Amino acid sequence: MSGDSLADDLTRRTQNAPPELLSRTFFFVCAALSIATTIGLILLLTTEAAKFFTFSAPLVGVEGETATVVEFLTGTEWQPTGGEFGVLALVTATLMVMIGSSLIALPLGVGTAIYLSEYASPRVRSLLKPGLEILAGIPTVVYGFFAIIYITPMLRPFIPGLGTFNMLSACIVVGIMIIPMVASISEDAMSAVPESLRQAGYGMGATKFEVSTDIVVPSALSGIFSSFILALSRAIGETMAVTIAAGSTAQFLNPLNPATYTERALPMTAAMIKLIGGDVTGGGLAYRSVFAIGITLFVITLAMNVISDYVAQRYQEEY
Amino acid sequence: MATNNEIEGFGRVSRTIGTVFRYLLLAATLVGLVFVTILLVYVAKDAVQPLTADPAWHLTFFLTLVVPTLAAGAYAYRESVEALRTGVFSVGFVVVALMFSGGAAMIFVDIVEPLTWLAFLLALAVPTAVTAAVVSYDHRVPFAAQFLATVAAFYLSLFGIPGPLGSLAGVPTLVPSLFDFVAGLPLAPAPWLMMAGTLGPPVAYVGSQYVAGDRDRRAHVLTGAAVLALVLAGGALGPFAGVDPVPGVVVAAIGLAPPLVYTAGTAANRPTERTGLVVPATIVVGSLVGAAATDALGFAGPQSWVDWAFLTGSHSSTAAEAGFYPAIGGSILLMLTVAVLAFPVGIGAAVYLEEYAPDNRFTRIIDVNISNLAGVPSVVYGLLGLGLFVTYLNQPPGTVLLGGATLGLLILPIVIISAREAVRAVPEDMRAASYGMGATKWQTVKNVVLPRSFSGILTGTILALGRAIGETAPLIMIGAPNVKYSLPAGLSEAASAMPLQVYAWSSLYASDGFYEQAVPAGVVVLVAILLAMNSIAIVLRNKYQSTE
Known part of the structure; x- marks a missing residue:
């Protein structure tokens, strides 16, 4: 955004010349396309999901089988072919991915961020940062394959009876996948802490450890929290790794019980892939349930992004 | 405390x-x-x-390749760090260039006929020349006239008279377009000559500029001619080495010429880094000597699953015979489509937000909206593609165009965000200087902002493409086929993609054979291509960060 009045003054006389108008219109249309994408996404998800629910199907002129909102939001059985549409069975699995992966990614990500921003020499940084980018760039299918082929067999000696598909290895790979996200956003926040605060700490006789944990981290807390929320929203939306690693049986599990992580389960994203990638044809209730899950997913991730933005701005320390 | x-x-x-x-x-x-x-x-x-x-095979290569390379590296390092860096960079350059030339060769062998390619290039080149002539003829030609002449020239050249507008009304073609005319020529030169004619001159021109720099005319002509000769030799001598002429030309022009030009440029222009070239030379000679020695002595090499048969074969229900060719080709086509669709729009949006947008509510909405779109899960974009393009617009599912459009929408926010950063990094003084000279906004964007931020934009867009090439979920949602036995013949045909093939092998064909052979091989190819793309982006970024 150029609120630059000098440039505006200098170009005012020519701003309505044909080449100027043409180029400005082109650039504006490009930017407006992102709004169109959002509107299209919301319209499509709501109209298609509306066909799924009993209360709204008549509004969009759809007859035939429907499911009630209560059934969808409170049911604990997910059997699309058997007419059971309890999304809780999927939501709990997604919650497990979120909890399990955050146990790995949040501590490691913040540790990485502190190291990169406070301790690493420029040379070490220039090696580690591209490494982390590559960590984030490896396709999620590859992570899913790693989970079933290498990680599950590695875990088996410690957890007897672990099946090929389980939530634990899915959580581990998703956790590794989102470390770079936590690390890079937290590190940006820590680098933004002014050098004078650190100098003040050293002037008071604080050690580097004390400066890092008592000055830098608290000052960057809003950024760190917003990185957590963004990373969790990424974990929720993560699709291929959990589709491959977590199996395809929907189960209602207790996410707070560690023992359930050895079970297989079906997170929301994996359920969508299973329905579309399987033999569900267009038009049926099972097909429309994909859009119902889709809008649930969209609303959750959107809410988390908005909260993350809000946290980052509302609680940001002003220097 | x-x-x-x-x-x-x-x-x-x-x-x-x-x-x-x-x-x-x-x-x-x-x-x-x-x-x-x-x-x-x-x-x-x-x-x-x-x-x-064979252990002896490892030993041979250790002696002919690893030890000499380490020695050469140490020698270059003793001269200077820059020399070693140049050496390592040129090795990476060779590998990446050969990979991309393989992809390009794939397109010209199986998807685009050389004659079609030539026709398309001519149909674009002629109206471009006409436009340039109109613009430079007289600056007082009104803009509207220039614009109309340009549009008309492109329309005539690509579609002819009356073209698609006329065929809607049922008027037969009166004058064929330049494209149809050239593509329909009964007599055409040999395909490899057409490839050499289109690829050779640009590579030769860039090469002569790079190597000869500000030397005299003779040096320019000599280097240009050498590059051109190399490209022609790829086609003429390729058959003797078991390579068809067309891929021979493409590999020579894209895979061999750029690294050689870089080497020659280093040798000619940067004497301090010259020693670094020992490293690639040692590796090339070492591998040739090693290969010859193991061949002569009969030491067996590894039974790799990533072999020529895997790279050029198609899917099979037995893991040992399964190949990756349709998936690689599908991914290349998808990426080209994504690049064409997403980059102009993404860069345009970035320029609008940084250079034009007034500080008002609507701009802030776009701003927030873009950062939220970047956080939408990829599987939801797949739903958008499925619902919008397949259900409402009745497109056939799983085509290259559909996949490219869906992935393009997916990476658009990433492209916009990274392009904005690059545009913002252009110093304000330079814009002020341009305005001070009386330039308009568009002239400033065109002549100052975009050229200055070009490498930054390129870095961001390559990284975004790297994201797109690994995406699987949206492709599954829009119904891309799990198994495809041939390359798509055009943009409106269904295509497979590398990650999709890996997913199909590790879920639909789940068995020990696939887990141990085909999937690891596919993963290695996919990750190698990604690493190549990421390393280009990182090298570019280091370059422009160090020049600023």
């Missing part, structure tokens, strides 16, 4: 906690990296099977 009780232990600070903390942090940083590196080594081992080779 300890403040009150510091009197008694004044001046004494325990370093233990600090040291432990420091190493804990380092460990936290390395855990993920080391873990994934180990997994990548595992998968590479499964794919390449190094242990199936």
